[in-house]
Amino acid sequence: MPSGPFSGLTGPWYERAAAGRYTLLITISDRHLNRHGMVHGGMLMSLADNAHAGAAELQTGGVMVSTAALQCDFLGMAGCGWLEAVAWVNRKTSALIFTGAEIRAGGELIVTSTAICKIMGAK
């Protein structure tokens, strides 16, 4: 579960994990929006970042990871309401985990993302 001060500020978050896929949900409200009344790009990237970490940590036995690289492509927009991020692991090495993620709003794909996560403490 995303925790720590910044995730506490931006959440609450809801998660589930099944068959190696990590799902993270958040309700978008007014405080998450940009000037155009859409979810702010920074908030979408916060959701993506948390989802990548959640998927990676499914495979580390709870050892924390830190994001080394993140790419987000913005295919669409969303306003207030539920957002669902699904993330998965593409490859795990001794120190790095390569992950993918998608964010949907009402079933519509709005963000595709990849990340490289570093396993904290790994050499």
Next chain:
Amino acid sequence: MREAASALGLGYRLLADQGDPYLHFIGPFYERHEPDGGFSYACEVRPAHANMAGNAHGGMLMSFVDMVMAQPAYMAQGNDQVTAVSTVASFIAPVRIGDLVECRPDVLRKTGDVLFVAGVFRVADICVLSAQSLWKLAPGMASR
């Protein structure tokens, strides 16, 4: 060795409210007009910005990145009718609570409807993050 620096002490002023509720919610952020006409931006990383490890949350940094990269896009376009299409970032070094993160973003290229923006983010003289963003004239927004 990183020394605590304050944005106001380095000549920054509070970023003018541009009407984004999210940035007001997670900020404040700062801007500084450079003598040669450019702009720099800064974020003082506060305890509320931390992740579980006690560093700045990656999403918090990406939120600052998004704000910073938007500014030259707005200026190049002459209005705020632009939307981010893609952003990529490398997290080069951890950012700690109390750090002042600064960036002076650049427009690498502007075509008819696409802008390429790049930024190197530093804490003192340490490069902590680099980012590139692709911006596009927002469809359906021009008439608002």
